[in-house]
Amino acid sequence: MRTTCPGPNTLAARAELDAFQETGALRFVVDVENSRGCYVRDVDGNVMLDMFSHIASLPIGYNHPTMLEVFTNPRNVATLAHRPALFNLPPAGYAKTVRETLMSGAGLTHVTTQMCGSCANENAMKQVYIAVANRRRRERGGYGAGDVSEEELSSCMVNRAPGSKPYKFLSFHGAFHGRTAACLSLTHSKPTHKLDIPAFEWPIAPFPRLRYPLDDPACAAHNAAEEARCVKETCELLDADPDVVGVIVEPVQSEGGDNHASGAFFRSLRAECASRGVKFIVDEVQTGCGASGTFWAHEQWGLDDPPDAVTFSKKMQIAGYYTKADLVPDAPYRVFNTWMGDPGKVLMLEAVLKCVKNDGLVENARVTGEYLREGLHALSRAHAGKLHNVRGVGTITAVDLDSSAARDDAVDALREEGVDIATCGDRTIRCRPGLYFTPKHARVFLDAFDRVLARSSG
Ligand SMILES: Cc1ncc(COP(=O)(O)O)c(C=O)c1O
Numbered sequence: 001m002r003t004t005c006p007g008p009n010t011l012a013a014r015a016e017l018d019a020f021q022e023t024g025a026l027r028f029v030v031d032v033e034n035s036r037g038c039y040v041r042d043v044d045g046n047v048m049l050d051m052f053s054h055i056a057s058l059p060i061g062y063n064h065p066t067m068l069e070v071f072t073n074p075r076n077v078a079t080l081a082h083r084p085a086l087f088n089l090p091p092a093g094y095a096k097t098v099r100e101t102l103m104s105g106a107g108l109t110h111v112t113t114q115m116c117g118s119c120a121n122e123n124a125m126k127q128v129y130i131a132v133a134n135r136r137r138r139e140r141g142g143y144g145a146g147d148v149s150e151e152e153l154s155s156c157m158v159n160r161a162p163g164s165k166p167y168k169f170l171s172f173h174g175a176f177h178g179r180t181a182a183c184l185s186l187t188h189s190k191p192t193h194k195l196d197i198p199a200f201e202w203p204i205a206p207f208p209r210l211r212y213p214l215d216d217p218a219c220a221a222h223n224a225a226e227e228a229r230c231v232k233e234t235c236e237l238l239d240a241d242p243d244v245v246g247v248i249v250e251p252v253q254s255e256g257g258d259n260h261a262s263g264a265f266f267r268s269l270r271a272e273c274a275s276r277g278v279k280f281i282v283d284e285v286q287t288g289c290g291a292s293g294t295f296w297a298h299e300q301w302g303l304d305d306p307p308d309a310v311t312f313s314k315k316m317q318i319a320g321y322y323t324k325a326d327l328v329p330d331a332p333y334r335v336f337n338t339w340m341g342d343p344g345k346v347l348m349l350e351a352v353l354k355c356v357k358n359d360g361l362v363e364n365a366r367v368t369g370e371y372l373r374e375g376l377h378a379l380s381r382a383h384a385g386k387l388h389n390v391r392g393v394g395t396i397t398a399v400d401l402d403s404s405a406a407r408d409d410a411v412d413a414l415r416e417e418g419v420d421i422a423t424c425g426d427r428t429i430r431c432r433p434g435l436y437f438t439p440k441h442a443r444v445f446l447d448a449f450d451r452v453l454a455r456s457s458g
Helices: 008-018 065-072 074-081 094-100 117-139 150-156 181-186 217-240 263-276 297-301 343-358 361-382 404-416 439-455
Strands: 039-041 047-050 110-114 168-172 244-249 279-283 309-312 319-323 388-393 396-400 422-424 428-431
Touching (some): 117 244, 117 279, 117 319, 217 244, 263 279, 263 297, 361 396, 361 439, 404 428
Parallel strands (some): 168 244, 244 279
Antiparallel strands (some): 110 319, 309 319, 388 396, 396 428
């Protein structure tokens, strides 16, 4: 570190931005050209181990040659230079690119690309509403999509029933699914996201709060009872309201505090949804693309029946969602926007997938995650009482401190030690490095954290 961070050049750049945008969230200004791999350099010449990776969205670090090649390859220029209205005018060869990238290992049969994680969740929900409305029309003896009354057509234009449906999605306390209108009604991580903004009064179920270590018999007994309670309350909410047509859940509640649940919990949820005809969406926006130690975190649950939809963004570079065939909209323009994604971002995903495959990055995340957690356990023993609840899957690893203040102080001190890492929940530090983060990088972090904890008063 050459200066404190934020240093003078960041502060000057921030003052410039202040003239025309809100800058409260600005951490430091990045010298992108001179950042490399897992290390980010700021405009003051400080080089930091990047363990947040642009909110978990930078998959293969800075200036990876495979990614740069996407932009220097003459064959890609036309795609990168023309952002198309993709669902109207896709470029030649697009189907092949999607088949070989997004559809490789998708698990589900259909994909719809979007612009960001919130767009993905928002539109996946719409596809559920459309499919459920058509199913209910058929169940009433109608013909599904074609069997719409004049009253439905006119009432939907003024946001009223029967055209506008009263359908609801169930989400979980502590969840984060984005900030667009419907997504914000599913998000319950922090009041600052929601204050003053209208929201739907949809049901919210408890998400398990597990105790650690998981293999301690007393913790295991508590956790089993806690998960059973959460499933039971979810079922009660579903049974109380036939308008609840979908459930959305994160494999790891990330913004909400890195809250985990067992495979058994998710299998129960999936089964309870299926038995009620309620659609089950898994939000893999933050957990997808390998960091969990499997390509999709939900692969670790051992589901018999896959989710009805899986949403993605961040490390995937392109956002969107996979669905089963029954969720495909019944007509064009039912789920639509101008860009519907971006073929340029699919090329970036192609580069990411090449690295994931050639360099074994999913396995790397699994191995490095274990190393990281072993190291955090060792630190919690060495600094008794200061660290709690080491947990994680792959490098999606977290640890709690005693309080928000202790956590924030530790994150500031880590920055001074040359490690940029993020927080979530009330008192959690979360690791979200890129996919090339190895035990060697984890060691750098653990040694820095050791020094920080040794200095802290506890
Ligand atoms: C699990 C999850 N879902 C959805 C979103 C929203 O994604 P975006 O910020 O791209 O709209 C996020 C963002 O952090 C997320 O973590």
